[in-house]
Amino acid sequence: MTATAVSGQAPDLREPKGWRSTKNRIMTVLMVTSFVLVIIPLGFVLFTVIAKGASIISWQFLTGSPIPPNVLPAGIGGMWPAILGTIEITALATVMAVPLGILGAIYLNEYGGKGWLAALIGFMSDVMTGVPSIVMGLFIFSIWVLHFGYSGLAGAFALGCLMLPVVIRSSYEMLRLVPDSLREGAYALGATKARVTVTVVLPAAIGGIVSGSLLAVARAAGETAPLLFTILTVTEANTNVFSGANTSLPSQIFSNASQPYTGAQDRGWGAALTLIVICFVLMIVARFVTARFTRYSR
Amino acid sequence: MEQPEQNVVTQTEPQTELPRAAALQDTRPSDVPDSPGASVFDAKNVSCYYGSFRAVTDVSLTIYQNEITAFIGPSGCGKTTVLRTLNRMNDLIPGAHVEGDVHYRGESLYAKDVSPIAVRRRIGMVFQKPNPFPKSIYDNVAYGPRINGQRNKGELDEIVEKSLRGAALWDEVKDRLKNSGLSLSGGQAQRLCIARTLAVEPDVVLMDEPCSALDPIATGAIEDLMREIKQRYTIVIVTHNMQQATRVSDRTAFYSVLRNEESDTRTGVLVEYGRTQQIFGDPQDTRTQAYVTGRMG
Amino acid sequence: MSTAVKADPAVPAGSASPLSTRRPLGDRGFQILALASGLLVLVILVLIAVSTSQQASSWFSAEGLKIFTNNWDPATNQFGALAFIYGTAITAVIAIIMAVPVSVGIALLLNEVVPYRWSRPIVYVVDLLAVVPSVVWGLWGILVFAPWIQHIYASIASGVKGVPVLDALFGSPTSGASFFTAGIILAFMITPIVTSLSREVIATVPQIDREGAYALGATRWEMITGAVWPHSQGGVVGAVLLGLGRAMGETIAAALVIGASPVITSHLFAPGYNMPAVIANQFGEASGEFRAALMGLGVLLFVFTIIINVLARGVVERSARRKRGA
Secondary structure, three states: OOOOOOOOOOOOOOOOOOHHHHHHHHHHHHHHHHHHHHHHHHHHHHHHHHHHHHOOOOHHHHHOOOOOOOOOOOOOOOOHHHHHHHHHHHHHHHHHHHHHHHHHHHHHHHHHOOOHHHHHHHHHHHHHOOOOHHHHHHHHHHHHHHHHOOEHHHHHHHHHHHHHHHHHHHHHHHHHHOOHHHHHHHHHOOOOHHHHHHHHHHHHHHHHHHHHHHHHHHHHHOOOHHHHOOOOOOOOOOOOOOOEOOOOHHHHHHHHHOOOOHHHHHHHHHHHHHHHHHHHHHHHHHHHHHHHHOOOOO | OOOOOOEOOOOOOOOOOOOOOHHHHHOOHHHOOOOOOOEEEEEEEEEEEEOOEEEEEEEEEEEEOOOEEEEEOOOOOOHHHHHHHOOOHHHHOOOEEEEEEEEEOOEEOOOOOOOHHHHHHHEEEEOOOOOOOOOEHHHHHHHHHHHOOOOOHHHHHHHHHHHHHHOOOHHHHOOOOOOEHHHOOHHHHHHHHHHHHHOOOOOEEEEEOOOOOOOHHHHHHHHHHHHHHOOOOEEEEEOOOHHHHHHHOOEEEEEEEEEEOOOOEEEEEEEEEEEHHHHHHOOOOHHHHHHHOOOOO | OOOOOOOOOOOOOOOOOOOOOOOOHHHHHHHHHHHHHHHHHHHHHHHHHHHHHHHHHHHHHHHHHHHHOEEEEHHHOEEEEHHHHHHHHHHHHHHHHHHHHHHHHHHHHHHHHOOHHHHHHHHHHHHHHHHOOHHHHHHHHHHHHHHHHHHHHHHHHHHOOOOHHHHHHHOOOOOOOOHHHHHHHHHHHHHHHHHHHHHHHHHOOOHHHHHHHHHOOOOHHHHHHHHHHHHHHHHHHHHHHHHHHHHHHOOHHHHHHOOOOOOOOOOOOOOOOOHHHHHHHHHHHOOHHHHHHHHHHHHHHHHHHHHHHHHHHHHHHHHHHHHHHO
């Protein structure tokens, strides 16, 4: 099948017929289909949660307390204990994990260099992001709850362990993007390394670091498994996050999901909607921060 | 074609005698037929745009069969852009489009029902940096025939050997066809890419500065190859090396840059096109003269 | 994670080590603080291993190798866990089989097909998938999806009744909450991570290789198989392994939709159980050796996921290094 034209015969430049172009088109359709296959369940879930949850959400639902027994219909009591629990436990976890994560990333990027220790820590940090959340819960149970009892603090430890490697990784990527010329300018003025890092490098990367941390917070807020054995789901609001059992939105959803009573299920949908809204808002804020405040991006 | 107001060439006082490019001694006048063969490409008033930026303006020329045509000129003059219009590779760049028309053996390349895939099957391309696939040498060369439906192992073996011989690479790799294409040296890898192109039996081979990443010995091997295969193919080569153009090409097109003062943009333009001996020995345009005698570019 | 190579301008020339006393105290303190934070990762991992194994030790010593038998009966103090290991493997495999083609398809779509302007909304949608918390997937799964898909399972089961292999896989018993349902939900959940990693890998394929394939007259699909895939297959394998690890460890969604039935069966539409699910469901009321057994399942889960993650990261590192070197 030579292509050299015999003189006088015009070349056929039309679409190659047959299997090749058909196969190409089929593959393109398959690729688009894979995207559609993703939209469908996502749309389904969001639609269901919004439809079923919206009718439950009310001021009473969001601020009422305590959480009623499962048999009771929605409208009595409310989810405030769970909302409060989610807020205080996640906030405590964030306060512990984010600074430590940023410091760890600073070690890896600014001090670690090519040493074996930094390589090991970086590698194991990535591996740690794959540790199942329930294992974190069991870990904190073994090491803390057995000695000090259930508390929001224990839950925060477990969530913090989940967040730590994620914050380290995203902060590390952001610090890496800060150009060396910035650091050198500061050193040339006689600043110490700590000062350069804290006053020059960190502010330059702060946008990306904040948005990465917000995404970690969103993930932590939605986690159930680490809280199962650390906070012991209760129905009364507990403002003391450091002692006494607690509850959270994901915990409530989990316990309500397996209930046969419609009241409990309704409350589950309402809580799910609340939770999704919280995670969603965090994600949008993270994107906003990335768009407006990130100076150095890939 | 309007006279450009200002271009990048600076005029110096004319010398009494043009320094003769030493490489001109390499051209053998008898090789260039006085009357050209069939026309392979016919470009008429071709302008190339990237979005709204006009990269090349108003190029008209004809490429003839079984000749080696060289595109030369300073950087940014659009010679690669024009080359890539000949096999519709610019289609891959978003926002790129072409005005004017390019005819290939009588058929318009940019007509509506023309398939770029069919075009590229007939008009192959070798790139500046050798780009063998991360596959074995055999699979690299067999890739083209395979996608065109050739499955028979015996015939594939034949095609692979023929193409590698045609690219003067067979003797060096015949015992290690299963090795990765990435394991070859620069000159060998480039010849592999040429073999890969020859394997689909194209009509035309376009070359975009094929030797610029190679050492002089590898360059010489590629140039020998070009002279050998031009009997069966038509070759268009972009090069920034004038000596190379005089060594291998039959015809030369010289491009230059037009500078637009208001918008501070540069647009490529075809200045002069003719037989290589004439372009280098007796250039008609002063810009050509300045370039080939080394005063600019 | 590659680490940067740079001379450290903060170390005064001539000092013996970065911790030489020539540096001010605050500077050294900060460095120690940063180092300690980094070490925290290693410390936590070691503590996890140690503390959970300790809690599970009574199970390990009581059962020994019998933990790998299918003999789970808390009432009679039997704790052979094979059913859960089986369930974990099966649901993870189902999830991977479904999620990988879809994720790689989306990654290719984003890199090769879609013009840049349209890629952002597509990426947003995939990220949205990741934002949905696991428990919400579970809630929807058990209250909406399972009842619906139960009918589909039933019709498939009656359709393949009697057919040799298919009946074993897809025949009765069927239930909305089952291995297969858990696999589907897990597939939804791991798609974002496999997609984003595959995307990264595919984006590093040099453009000039794509052009080389096109210049030979290849269609887009032929270009993908010829030039893109050989470069990215290593990285995609790593992404798949990571997805596998994530699927194995995902607890809550599985706990709600898997059916809570510790059996080993080839019938994918039947209710089953897996390691994280049984821990989540039963740990609260367990005590003594039961609790130790559940803790031991946690240890096994930890070990499996660590191994898979190390493999996955290793594969990704190696293919990235080979690309840089080649």
